[in-house]
Amino acid sequence: MLGIQQDNFCDEVEWLDTDASEDEDYLPLMNDSQDASKQFFLKTSNPQDFLDDVSDRKRNRMNSLSWDINSRDLFRRKFTITTETPSDKVRKAIDKTIDDGIERVDISHVELTEIPDEIEELQYVTVVHHDIVKTAALQIFMYGNYIETINLRLFRLKNLSVLSLRNNRLTTIPPEIALLENLVELSLGNNQLKSIPAELLRLKKLELLSLLPNPFLLLPTDNSHxxxxxxxxxxxxxxxxxxxxxxxxxxxxxxxxxxxxxxxxxxxxxxxxxxxxxxxxxxxxxxxxxxxxxxxxxxxxxxxxxxxxxxxxxxxxxx
Structure with a gap:
């Protein structure tokens, strides 16, 4: 065993240079041992051209490196697995609204299948305006979910002024929507509504009503209304x-x-x-x-x- 040469303990490995340009960036500009660099310099009528060429290679490498870092960061954010459930996201949005005293609640695109009971907590939201505490003119955005029915607790929000339920799966609107007496804007487009309730017309403050598109019943061909x-x-x-x-x-x-x-x-x-x-x-x-x-x-x-x-x-x- 003592006679075995040290070289037998390792195999010869052929390394693959994945970025030759990186090596070139760190070579001396005028090293006689580097024939390619010397020949380029000698063949160039103006030595400044050689320096510009090296600078361009470094600049291109830095741009490529910056792009790679940004791409990796974007990829990491896109595929980061979140453990938050739709209920967690709703809870966070409601808590933020109540704690910060703001009027806007955005729970859109959180994969909701139903409006949670916690929504009624928003009836107690207050805001400070010119050092005066007043009831918030609440704005709730729940578009881009999978909601099929409206939780009747939503209609307890007498302070609701803007409601967006666009792009869900609603098939009917309950008559209790007439209880939202301070509603100013309502968006119901991109649902599965066949009609709207007449009770909705009792909302005296309603100014903006977005209904299309929806698979509404078509007007009879005999024009009977x-x-x-x-x-x-x-x-x-x-x-x-x-x-x-x-x-x-x-x-x-x-x-x-x-x-x-x-x-x-x-x-x-x-x-x-x-x-x-x-x-x-x-x-x-x-x-x-x-x-x-x-x-x-x-x-x-x-x-x-x-x-x-x-x-x-x-x-x-x-x-």
């Missing part, structure tokens, strides 16, 4: 409920002990938005639903779904 899409007879419970709801509130309160539990439950579950578009009578289930095509805030031939307590009221409605 009305279409009955649902008609039913009220049940005995529904008739009793409407009759009692038409009475003063004190009457119901004073007779709670003798009223059936089912009726009391219905009283509590009826939102104030559920009333006939003609006579304003409160109901739990409408007798008739009718689509009427009309222009709404600059949107033409939009199918609007009206709800009535009776067929008579549907005939009496004058637009």
């Amino acid at each position: 009305r279409l009955v899409c649902k008609q039913s007879k009220p049940t005995l419970v529904e008739i009793s409920t409407r009759s009692l709801l038409a009475q003063p509130d004190d009457l119901i309160k004073d007779n709670q002990c003798i009223l059936p539990t089912e009726l009391l439950t219905k009283f509590q579950s009826i939102p104030k938005t559920n009333h006939c578009e003609h006579c304003k009578l409160l109901f739990h289930i409408p007798d008739i639903e009718q689509v009427i095509w009309r222009s709404v805030l600059g949107n033409h031939h939009i199918p609007v779904l009206y709800r009535f307590c009776s067929i008579q009221c549907s005939h009496k409605l004058v637009l």
Whole structure:
């Protein structure tokens, strides 16, 4: 073993030079041992040309190196795996709005499939303006998600002024949207809406309404602007409920002990938005639903779904 030569312990490796230009950058300008450099210098009528050539190579290398660094950084950011869930992103956005006292909430493109219950916390947001604390004119942006239905807790935000639900998967808009009495701008384009509720037209402060595109019902070829899409007879419970709801509130309160539990439950579950578009009578289930095509805030031939307590009221409605 002692007679074995040291050279037998390693194999000869042929190295591949991946960047010859890097070596050239660090060579002496006038080294006699480098024939190529010397010959170039000797053949050049002006030595300054040689110096310029070396400078250009260095400059090109620095630009290439800068591009490589930026590309690697972009690649790293693009493929960084995040552990944040859509709920985490919503929670962070809500906390930031409440803690910083700002009016804008952006939870767009976070892959939401539903509006979380935490959204109602935004009703308590306040802002400071000219040293005066006031309720925020809230702006919520939830476009570019996968929302199919609207959580009714959203309609508790009386301070909501701007709402964007564009580019989602909504098929209907609940009548309770009429509760957003301070809404100024509403965006509902790029959804799956067949019609909009007539209750939306009760929003007196609404100035900007974006509805297109949506697969709205088309205006009938006979140009009839009305279409009955649902008609039913009220049940005995529904008739009793409407009759009692038409009475003063004190009457119901004073007779709670003798009223059936089912009726009391219905009283509590009826939102104030559920009333006939003609006579304003409160109901739990409408007798008739009718689509009427009309222009709404600059949107033409939009199918609007009206709800009535009776067929008579549907005939009496004058637009």
